[in-house]
Amino acid sequence: MKDVPDTETKNANEQLVAPQSIEPARESVPAAMPRVVIVGAGFGGLHAARALRNAPVQVTVVDRNNHHLFQPLLYQVATGVLSPAEISATIRSVLSKQKNAEVLLAEVTGVDVEAQRVLMHDESLPYDYLILATGAKDSYFGHNDWAAFAPGLKSIVQATAIRRRLLLAFEMAEKETDPQKRQALLTFVLVGAGPTGVEMAGAIGGLAHKTLVADFRHIDPREARIVLVEALPRILMPFDERLAHKAHTALTQLRVEIRTNSPVEAIDSEGVIIVGERIAARTVIWTAGVAASLAGQWLY
Ligand SMILES: Cc1cc2nc3c(=O)[nH]c(=O)nc-3n(C[C@H](O)[C@H](O)[C@H](O)COP(=O)(O)OP(=O)(O)OC[C@H]3O[C@@H](n4cnc5c(N)ncnc54)[C@H](O)[C@@H]3O)c2cc1C
Numbered sequence: 001m002k003d004v005p006d007t008e009t010k011n012a013n014e015q016l017v018a019p020q021s022i023e024p025a026r027e028s029v030p031a032a033m034p035r036v037v038i039v040g041a042g043f044g045g046l047h048a049a050r051a052l053r054n055a056p057v058q059v060t061v062v063d064r065n066n067h068h069l070f071q072p073l074l075y076q077v078a079t080g081v082l083s084p085a086e087i088s089a090t091i092r093s094v095l096s097k098q099k100n101a102e103v104l105l106a107e108v109t110g111v112d113v114e115a116q117r118v119l120m121h122d123e124s125l126p127y128d129y130l131i132l133a134t135g136a137k138d139s140y141f142g143h144n145d146w147a148a149f150a151p152g153l154k155s156i157v158q159a160t161a162i163r164r165r166l167l168l169a170f171e172m173a174e175k176e177t178d179p180q181k182r183q184a185l186l187t188f189v190l191v192g193a194g195p196t197g198v199e200m201a202g203a204i205g206g207l208a209h210k211t212l213v214a215d216f217r218h219i220d221p222r223e224a225r226i227v228l229v230e231a232l233p234r235i236l237m238p239f240d241e242r243l244a245h246k247a248h249t250a251l252t253q254l255r256v257e258i259r260t261n262s263p264v265e266a267i268d269s270e271g272v273i274i275v276g277e278r279i280a281a282r283t284v285i286w287t288a289g290v291a292a293s294l295a296g297q298w299l300y
Contacts, residue, residue, distance in 0.1 A: 033058045037118050037127035039108045039295065041068050041091040044133035053098050060125065062118065064107040066090055069156060075196060077159040078285075079166065079203040080211075084156045108134070111298040132295040139291035146267040150189075150286040153196055162285060166204065169283050170212060173219050180280070186224045187281035189272050191264050192288030193230035194238070198247050200287055201228040205254030226256045227281070229274055231263035231288075264288075 034057045038045045041063040052059050067088040076082040095101045106120040111132075117124040138152035151158050151165075166188070173185040188204050190197040208224035215221070228235065228251065235251075235258060236244040251258060259274060266273040271281035 034128040035060065035126060036129045036131065037062060037125055038131040038133060039063075039118060040133035040135060041065075041094075041103075042071075042133060042135050044135070045131065046091075046094060048131050048133060049095060049098065049101050053100065055100070057100060057129075059098075059101040060104055060127075061091060061095065061101060062104045062106055062108055062120070062125070063091055064105070065155075066092070066105050067156075068094055071154065074153050074156075074159045075199045075203050077156065078153055078162040078200065079207055080163050081203065084160060088156060108295075108298075113299060132298070134293040134295040136290040137293055138286055139289035140286065141289055143267070146286070149267045149269055150191060150272075150284040152286045153200065165283050166207065170216065170219070170221060170224075172282075174216050175218075182219065183225070184271065184280040185282050186219065186221075187227065187271070187279065187283070188224065189227045189229060189279060189281045189284045190287050191229050191267070191272070191284065192286065193228050193232075193235035193258070193260070194287065195236065197228055197230070197285075197287035198235055198251065200285060201226055201251055201256045202254060205251065205256050209254055222255075225281075226254070227279060228256055228258050229262050229264055229272070230258070230260045233260055235260065 036052060036057045036059045038048050038059060038061045041049075041061050045061060045063070046068055049059050049061050067090050070087040073082060073087045077084055077087060091103050095103060104125070106123070108118055108120050110119040111117070111130065112119060112124070116128070116130075117126050118130065136154075138147070138154060140146045151161060153159060153162060169185045169188070173182050176182040176185060190201050190204075193201075204224070204226050208221045208226070212221040234241070234244055234248075236247055248258060262274045264272055264274050265276070267284055271279050272284055273279075
């Protein structure tokens with residue numbers, strides 16, 4: 001399968017956005033057949049669609065991307081272990097055998113609850129039953145300006161951008177003669193030691209200590225400084241303490257520096273400030289908070 005595009009970028013949206021003339025087709029579904037609209041083709045939305053495969057309903061799955069994404073393996077795309085196509089599949093192909101389901105590429109912007117219509121920029125779609133499964137987004141705890149310096153890891157676009165940033169950092173360090181600048185290039189900060197932060201830290205450790213180790217002549221990739229920052233007293237706080245301890249040991253073996261009880265106070269183009277200490281880093285990745293998507297607000 002070829003790389004699938006992610007319509008979160010403007011250009012991709014321009015290429016993939018659905019034609020505006022779909023409204024008549026949507027209206028043509030027989031009146032006797034209740035119409036279920038599912039917004040979002042993540043795990044939740046697709047599971048709901050599949051559960052309705054034998055039901056006497058017409059299912060329409062709407063997603064702003066043309067692909068379903070297996071998010072748990074995004075960190076492997078971000079570190080170059082897997083290609084985007086290995087963790088995604090087009091929504092159409094997933095539902096191709098389900099005769100009562102159709103797929104619509106569109107970004108939902110709201111819901112008119114009274115009129116029972118899903119709103120999508122300049123078009124809308126009627127529903128009898130509505131399932132909103134739009135997932136979560138990054139939360140920067142009120143510091144939205146940090147997003148420009150510390151991308152999150154939720155989509156293919158973000159994963160490939162992080163991959164580029166990581167690999168370029170090693171390339172630029174190879175050419176850099178100023179020791180301080182080189183160190184900043186080889187410093188990678190992960191903000192948030194939940195599962196994503198822990199996986200990313202381990203994967204960057206693997207990149208530095210195994211994958212890239214023999215490939216450079218002017219730097220030793222093993223000198224990369226990988227800092228995993230956590231505001232809480234330990235990593236993987238929601239998990240059993242013994243598991244967290246094992247992960248802690250494994251990360252330490254990869255020379256990941258774990259800084260617990262260390263809330264981030266600032267993030268900018270030069271790096272981060274944690275508990276008053278500045279860490280110069282050219283790569284900062286946000287693996288901390290998530291918040292529900294805006295879909296909940298559409299209903300009120
Ligand atoms: C890096 C990472 C690692 C993870 N690791 C694990 C793990 O190991 N184990 C585990 O159990 N969970 C893991 N998770 C969490 C898990 O992936 C999520 O809980 C799960 O994907 C949520 O499914 P969902 O269907 O609710 O949302 P999503 O999978 O996020 O799907 C939402 C869908 O809605 C679409 N959408 C959103 N807004 C709109 C809109 N306005 N219009 C149209 N479409 C829209 C999106 O394009 C997307 O396709 C991980 C998550 C991440 C990011």
